[in-house]
Amino acid sequence: xxxxxxxxxxxxxxxxxxxxxxxxxxxxxxxxxxxxxxxxxxxxxxxxxxxxxxxxxxxxxxxxxxxxxxxxxxxxxxxxxxxxxxxxxxxxxxxxxxxxxxxxxxxxxxxxxxxxxxxxxxxxxxxxxxxxxxxxxxxxxxxxxxxxxxxxxxxxxxxxxxxxxxxxxxxxxxxxxxxxxxxxxxxxxxxxxxxxxxxxxxxxxxxxxx
Amino acid sequence: xxxxxxxxxxxxxxxxxxxxxxxxxxxxxxxxxxxxxxxxxxxxxxxxxxxxxxxxxxxxxxxxxxxxxxxxxxxxxxxxxxxxxxxxxxxxxxxxxxxxxxxxxxxxxxxxxxxxxxxxxxxxxxxxxxxxxxxxxxxxxxxxxxxxxxxxxxxxxxxxxxxxxxxxxxxxxxxxxxxxxxxxxxxxxxxxxxxxxxxxxxxxxxxxxxx
Numbered sequence: 001x002x003x004x005x006x007x008x009x010x011x012x013x014x015x016x017x018x019x020x021x022x023x024x025x026x027x028x029x030x031x032x033x034x035x036x037x038x039x040x041x042x043x044x045x046x047x048x049x050x051x052x053x054x055x056x057x058x059x060x061x062x063x064x065x066x067x068x069x070x071x072x073x074x075x076x077x078x079x080x081x082x083x084x085x086x087x088x089x090x091x092x093x094x095x096x097x098x099x100x101x102x103x104x105x106x107x108x109x110x111x112x113x114x115x116x117x118x119x120x121x122x123x124x125x126x127x128x129x130x131x132x133x134x135x136x137x138x139x140x141x142x143x144x145x146x147x148x149x150x151x152x153x154x155x156x157x158x159x160x161x162x163x164x165x166x167x168x169x170x171x172x173x174x175x176x177x178x179x180x181x182x183x184x185x186x187x188x189x190x191x192x193x194x195x196x197x198x199x200x201x202x203x204x205x206x207x208x209x210x
Numbered sequence: 211x212x213x214x215x216x217x218x219x220x221x222x223x224x225x226x227x228x229x230x231x232x233x234x235x236x237x238x239x240x241x242x243x244x245x246x247x248x249x250x251x252x253x254x255x256x257x258x259x260x261x262x263x264x265x266x267x268x269x270x271x272x273x274x275x276x277x278x279x280x281x282x283x284x285x286x287x288x289x290x291x292x293x294x295x296x297x298x299x300x301x302x303x304x305x306x307x308x309x310x311x312x313x314x315x316x317x318x319x320x321x322x323x324x325x326x327x328x329x330x331x332x333x334x335x336x337x338x339x340x341x342x343x344x345x346x347x348x349x350x351x352x353x354x355x356x357x358x359x360x361x362x363x364x365x366x367x368x369x370x371x372x373x374x375x376x377x378x379x380x381x382x383x384x385x386x387x388x389x390x391x392x393x394x395x396x397x398x399x400x401x402x403x404x405x406x407x408x409x410x411x412x413x414x415x416x417x418x419x420x421x
Binding site for chain 1: 256260261272274275276278279280282283286287301302304305306308309311312313315316317354357360361
């Protein structure tokens, strides 16, 4: 039975899951809801996600929500089944460090990038104080990432789920703030590697089709 | 070699790790950080935590930070020798636990943290409490707790059996109960109240909070 993802291909959280499915070579179907109002209706809250969010993944009768939890599930169940891509290493120490970088993404990176996306793309208020402050914060965060990536191609050396999680957000604001990313040589090379991965290109095709 | 934890025993992320260490019956040394400037030095940023945060755990030569990553590492490495299951083997059960861990990060902690920032940290610094923020955060957490009240119907713990997801929720919730005016949000919901009472009566929690 094919995996079903309920979500919008243009949402960063759904793109995280789509990228993961593509990286692991897992076949799936994307089922977008009718619109954003549909995911706040009583039926959706009762049966799909009690906080009215996307994505939600169905694997047969099994249902799971929250993009990072979904990706961990996909890795646990399918890593190595369709191809040789390793997103979470088997070694307990390496897996721990990948996890650590996943939390850097959750706490220090994503909230800042999300504010920029919301103000520049959703609300269309790029001159707001929140957007300006978020850009300054992102500048500092990327300064830290440039050091973290010194002598490494990816955050934990080899490509992992932590790197994958960072890219969808970056994609939406890169072109309007390329200088922020590109002025840091390690970040620039890292981002370039991520955007050139076949799985990401396939995810983008999905986004652009729908 | 003894595990070393760099942190501050009363800080919420450090508590999360200490709870896990106690649940797994692991001994450790706490290297207490009492002044914030010590975790912002170039040396700390280069060698312990790139963003200048605690806790940081050293297990022999291995170093890891971010409390939830630390806890998951401890479970992966030491659960097989412990008398407790914090993350089960079954993939489907584990993944629902990960889902609840994500709920904690995304929906549960943020409004509680806003309340703590106002009623505990601002107060400690002698700064005024912004009642509008407290009111908005309270409204937000009440809606979240209504969802938790339904999740916990007929269950003592989020995924049925006790797990790391329940542990992760406790430090923030408990701090709001003990140190703010908003603790009633938990007490007025019988399933949520039972859940938190179950947790605070566990030996590991009594040990952690006695320190």
